[in-house]
Amino acid sequence: LFTTTSKKRQEDGGGVAAGAAIVSRIGVLFFVTVPGDTKREGALESFVANGGRSIFTKGDITFQTLFRNTGNMHLNPTGDIVIRNMLGTEIETVKVEPWFALPQSLRLREVVWSRANLMGRYTAELTLNRGYDGKTDVRTLSFWVIPVVPVAAGLAAIFFLFFIIRLIATRFEI
DSSP: OEEEEEEEOTTTTSOEEEEEEEOOOOOOOOOOOOSSOOOOOEEEEEEEEGGGOOEESSSEEEEEEEEEEOSSSOBOOEEEEEEEOTTSOEEEEEEEOOOOBOTTEEEEEEEEEEOSSOOEEEEEEEEEEOSSTTOEEEEEEEEEEOOHHHHHHHHHHHHHHHHHHHHHHHHSOO
């Protein structure tokens, strides 16, 4: 919160100088459910990685979950992201901590998955509990992790080996 203030300047003969001071305050949200007609509705809007990218060079991947609350009560969606490699083996399960979605709103939740030494195609499956009546949404996305340095080193080694074999084949008769 910002507030305006005025201070007297001593060096200018007591003139008034305007300024702004920053005042810190703490606010607490209270979610209250009152009796009456309630509608608990919401659904997973989208599930993407790093804004929709599907090819990465390292294992720092941010999963973005967009949840729309279409009801008139707050909801607390939560879930898990199960990550599998190209053979279908489960690599890791990342927990999506609960967050609140106010009525008639769209909320984004980002979950970062950091892992070293990744290479190949991976699949991430989000199972999101909507926060009411045990209803869940399931979405799956696939992505590739292709590290630049090992791939470049492998290609350089193949090129060098090809060059050596060709050099030997053209210089010597077998």
